[in-house]
Amino acid sequence: MAQTSTEAPALRLTDVSKSFGVVNALTKVSLEIRPREVVGLIGENGAGKSSLLKILSGNQTADSGTMELRGRPVTFSSISQAMSNGVAMVYQEQSLLPNVSVAENILLGNERGAVRDGFYRWKQMHRTAQRHLDEVKSGVSPSDITDTLPFAQRQMVEVAKALATGDGSPYDPVILLDEPTSVLESGDIETLFSVIRRVKEHASIVFVSHRLEEVLEICDRVYVMRDGEVVAEVDPAEADVDQLFRLMVGRDLTSGYFREDLSTEPTPDVRLAIESLTGPGFSDVSLGINRGEIVSILGVQDSGRENLGRVLFGALPAAHGSVRIDGERVGLRSTRDAVARGIGYLPSERKIDGAIMGMSVADNMTLAHPDVVSTLGVMRSRRVREVADEWIRRLAIKTSGPAAEMVNLSGGNQQKVVLAKWMLAPDLRVLILDTPTRGLDVGAKSEVYAILHGLAAKGVSIILLADSLEEGIYVSHRVITMADGKVTGEFTSRPGNRPSRTSLIERML
Amino acid sequence: MDNSLLARFRRATHGQPVPALIALALIVVVIAAQAPVFMTAGNIANVIDQAAIPAIIVVGLSFVILMGSIDLSVEGVMAVGSMSAALLVANDRNSLDFGLWALPVVMIIGGVLGLVSGLAVTRLRIPSFLATIAIASVASGIALILFGTSAKPQIVDPVFIDLTQGTFLGFTKVSWLALVIVLLGLVIQRYTRFGRYAYVIGGSEEIAKLSGIDVRRYRLLAFVIAGMCSSLAGALTASRTSIGSTTPGDGLLFLTIASVVIGGTILTGGRGGVLHSVIGVLIMGVIVTGMVLIGVSGFYQQIIQGVVLLVAVTAVAWKLRRPMRVVM
Numbered sequence: 001m002a003q004t005s006t007e008a009p010a011l012r013l014t015d016v017s018k019s020f021g022v023v024n025a026l027t028k029v030s031l032e033i034r035p036r037e038v039v040g041l042i043g044e045n046g047a048g049k050s051s052l053l054k055i056l057s058g059n060q061t062a063d064s065g066t067m068e069l070r071g072r073p074v075t076f077s078s079i080s081q082a083m084s085n086g087v088a089m090v091y092q093e094q095s096l097l098p099n100v101s102v103a104e105n106i107l108l109g110n111e112r113g114a115v116r117d118g119f120y121r122w123k124q125m126h127r128t129a130q131r132h133l134d135e136v137k138s139g140v141s142p143s144d145i146t147d148t149l150p151f152a153q154r155q156m157v158e159v160a161k162a163l164a165t166g167d168g169s170p171y172d173p174v175i176l177l178d179e180p181t182s183v184l185e186s187g188d189i190e191t192l193f194s195v196i197r198r199v200k201e202h203a204s205i206v207f208v209s210h211r212l213e214e215v216l217e218i219c220d221r222v223y224v225m226r227d228g229e230v231v232a233e234v235d236p237a238e239a240d241v242d243q244l245f246r247l248m249v250g251r252d253l254t255s256g257y258f259r260e261d262l263s264t265e266p267t268p269d270v271r272l273a274i275e276s277l278t279g280p281g282f283s284d285v286s287l288g289i290n291r292g293e294i295v296s297i298l299g300v301q302d303s304g305r306e307n308l309g310r311v312l313f314g315a316l317p318a319a320h321g322s323v324r325i326d327g328e329r330v331g332l333r334s335t336r337d338a339v340a341r342g343i344g345y346l347p348s349e350r351k352i353d354g355a356i357m358g359m360s361v362a363d364n365m366t367l368a369h370p371d372v373v374s375t376l377g378v379m380r381s382r383r384v385r386e387v388a389d390e391w392i393r394r395l396a397i398k399t400s401g402p403a404a405e406m407v408n409l410s411g412g413n414q415q416k417v418v419l420a421k422w423m424l425a426p427d428l429r430v431l432i433l434d435t436p437t438r439g440l441d442v443g444a445k446s447e448v449y450a451i452l453h454g455l456a457a458k459g460v461s462i463i464l465l466a467d468s469l470e471e472g473i474y475v476s477h478r479v480i481t482m483a484d485g486k487v488t489g490e491f492t493s494r495p496g497n498r499p500s501r502t503s504l505i506e507r508m509l
Numbered sequence: 510m511d512n513s514l515l516a517r518f519r520r521a522t523h524g525q526p527v528p529a530l531i532a533l534a535l536i537v538v539v540i541a542a543q544a545p546v547f548m549t550a551g552n553i554a555n556v557i558d559q560a561a562i563p564a565i566i567v568v569g570l571s572f573v574i575l576m577g578s579i580d581l582s583v584e585g586v587m588a589v590g591s592m593s594a595a596l597l598v599a600n601d602r603n604s605l606d607f608g609l610w611a612l613p614v615v616m617i618i619g620g621v622l623g624l625v626s627g628l629a630v631t632r633l634r635i636p637s638f639l640a641t642i643a644i645a646s647v648a649s650g651i652a653l654i655l656f657g658t659s660a661k662p663q664i665v666d667p668v669f670i671d672l673t674q675g676t677f678l679g680f681t682k683v684s685w686l687a688l689v690i691v692l693l694g695l696v697i698q699r700y701t702r703f704g705r706y707a708y709v710i711g712g713s714e715e716i717a718k719l720s721g722i723d724v725r726r727y728r729l730l731a732f733v734i735a736g737m738c739s740s741l742a743g744a745l746t747a748s749r750t751s752i753g754s755t756t757p758g759d760g761l762l763f764l765t766i767a768s769v770v771i772g773g774t775i776l777t778g779g780r781g782g783v784l785h786s787v788i789g790v791l792i793m794g795v796i797v798t799g800m801v802l803i804g805v806s807g808f809y810q811q812i813i814q815g816v817v818l819l820v821a822v823t824a825v826a827w828k829l830r831r832p833m834r835v836v837m
Contacts, residue, residue: 059719078721079718079719079720079721080720080721081721083720083721091719095716095719095720096716097708097709097712097713097716097779098712098779099524099708099711099712099779099780100705100708100709100712104705104708104709108709108716108717108720108722109717109720109721109722110720110721111702115702118701118702118703119700119701119702120699120700120701120702120705122700144520145523145524148520148523
């Protein structure tokens with residue numbers, strides 16, 4: 001269709017600013033999103049990406065500046081208003097309801113003709129949903145209940161949902177993808193990319209990601225944000241990862257991303273000895289970990305590694321086998337047991353299992369070891385504050401103070417609080433981390449690696465369920481692979497002698 | 510995808526009250542084996558008659574609970590329903606004679622009480638269990654004022670009394686009325702925006718808001734519908750006893766909420782539905798009647814009801830457990 005208006009940008013922001021109290025989230029941001037293109041948006045946490053996305057999606061309004069939709073000035077005062085103008089967001093944490101059908105999710109709040117006079121017309125609903133599922137080449141049926149689908153398929157449903165918002169408008173939709181790949185396996189990422197390339201023919205896409213290689217691969221243009229401003233517009237054809245990274249952080253990285261410079265040699269005495277341990281989803285795991293050693297465990301979904309971590313922390317029952325810490329046999333019947341033995345555990349679902357979002361930073365930190373800040377079982381608030389202050393400083397946690405609520409911290413800083421919770425233990429011996437860097441930005445990831453190396457240097461033995469192959473390879477002293485509940489391989493990993501990706505993947509499948 | 514017969518059956522019946530139906534069937538078999546009189550037409554009609562009024566209550570209650578709220582004002586609103594119905598139809602207190610038109614009027618009164626609960630929850634942001642306890646108290650007070658100081662108002666309207674005493678095709682008329690309301694509830698649940706959004710809001714209020722849904726409006730409506738159902742149930746109790754009472758719903762709050770839960774509608778919202786709850790009512794009804802027929806003493810009946818509730822809640826919540834979750 002030849003339309004003169006298609007040449008106007010789908011969305012254009014001019015000098016948009018937004019502040020919260022004294023914090024300037026966005027300062028005079030100007031950018032445009034053109035028809036049928038994929039625009040990358042990168043920046044560290046706190047650079048202003050989230051604020052920008054919230055304004056684009058109608059979740060918040062800007063303090064000043066203008067927004068034009070296809071050449072006409074607009075303000076989105078609500079999410080539904082943005083949606084009715086064909087601007088929709090696919091959230092990082094999935095926004096699908098598990099308990100209703102795929103079709104209902106796709107058309108949620110946007111049912112249009114499928115609901116007449118408050119009554120659902122299921123046939124039309126399923127037809128419309130099917131059309132959008134076809135657009136993303138998904139084999140899912142509109143009547144499927146959403147929680148029966150695997151994660152990757154749900155994400156395609158999310159994209160279909162975003163596409164559906166274009167239905168009411170004569171123009172192509174603008175789809176905001178907030179870190180869509182952060183929890184996808186590599187095969188699923190390829191599928192998502194082919195969908196993005198298809199969808200782009202009749203939509204504009206904003207692609208936010210912390211994986212810079214992906215940004216370079218999929219985007220037509222990239223905006224780099226730092227400290228609430230757009231600092232660069234980059235042509236991916238003429239840029240590389242290092243260049244993007246430098247623009248994001250605004251300085252050269254003195255040391256490597258994985259902080260190998262901080263890695264120390266473990267001492268040769270065995271700290272954690274696991275013998276023929278069998279539990280839900282894994283069997284006959286034997287493993288010795290030395291004092292100060294970082295061992296990463298790699299495996300695909302259902303490899304058993306998550307449950308192994310949980311069993312070691314006493315959160316799941318072991319069927320049989322034995323676990324010794326410093327030669328002493330431990331019966332891991334409860335998490336209380338494990339905490340008393342000096343074991344710490346960082347779950348992958350930070351927001352659900354790792355931290356209590358409604359509580360303060362200080363309360364979250366002292367949750368597992370209240371004895372550190374108590375006298376005769378009574379918590380002393382001054383001591384709590386002092387301890388929290390100290391750890392906020394030591395881990396460089398960005399927060400207004402110990403009394404700040406957890407929800408107000410960025411993901412990376414929340415993760416540091418959860419780490420502090422275990423680090424302030426008087427005698428931390430073993431730390432089990434389930435994908436601790438998942439969803440964090442590159443700067444925060446690098447800081448977490450530095451913390452892990454520091455802990456290992458002090459003699460803590462670390463089990464890292466790594467989020468990516470590279471993380472597993474470069475952060476640890478040893479890599480263990482698991483598949484179908486069994487240990488399938490063991491690789492030493494030292495500078496100059498790292499296991500190859502392919503040799504690891506072979507053992508993981 | 511797993512295509513075994515069992516897996517396909519599970520997918521096809523996802524969200525349907527199959528476990529509750531199986532439980533109901535098992536309980537019926539056990540009781541019928543102990544007391545053959547259970548399976549007679551007369552007894553079955555009696556069980557359904559006993560279940561009719563709780564079934565009407567749970568239709569409204571289901572939507573409130575699907576949204577993750579709770580309505581504890583059932584008994585209070587029933588009292589208002591009972592007293593106002595008794596005073597609106599031909600009675601020995603006043604000269605009013607609304608006949609069956611008393612029912613819609615009573616439902617409007619109940620709807621207003623539900624509206625107040627709903628406003629307290631959605632506008633004042635009071636947790637629903639507190640707001641509805643307060644409304645229960647207010648409603649009981651209103652019922653007492655209507656009661657006044659004289660003797661219980663006697664209903665003399667034969668048509669109104671015939672609603673619960675008279676039969677049609679072998680079942681009491683109130684059984685048929687309950688059937689109509691249950692079917693209406695199922696249509697609302699399956700085909701209306703309100704019904705579907707009850708699942709959406711119960712699934713995640715946050716997602717509902719992010720999708721531009723006016724959550725407060727639908728939550729409010731759920732309390733209004735629940736109030737209407739409870740007050741109608743109160744009026745029907747008045748019809749059954751021929752008098753207006755300030756305590757027509759004694760024990761029904763426990764019975765109805767237990768039934769909703771036993772049917773598989775979880776209190777955190779988003780799962781279950783009207784049909785689940787009605788099957789829950791039938792399970793409770795069958796157990797009560799069955800125990801009487803078998804000859805279990807009244808004391809043990811209460812204990813058994815409590816145990817059934819515990820077992821059912823455990824069964825429903827079992828697969829929703831998360832390994833790291835501590836139950837509160």
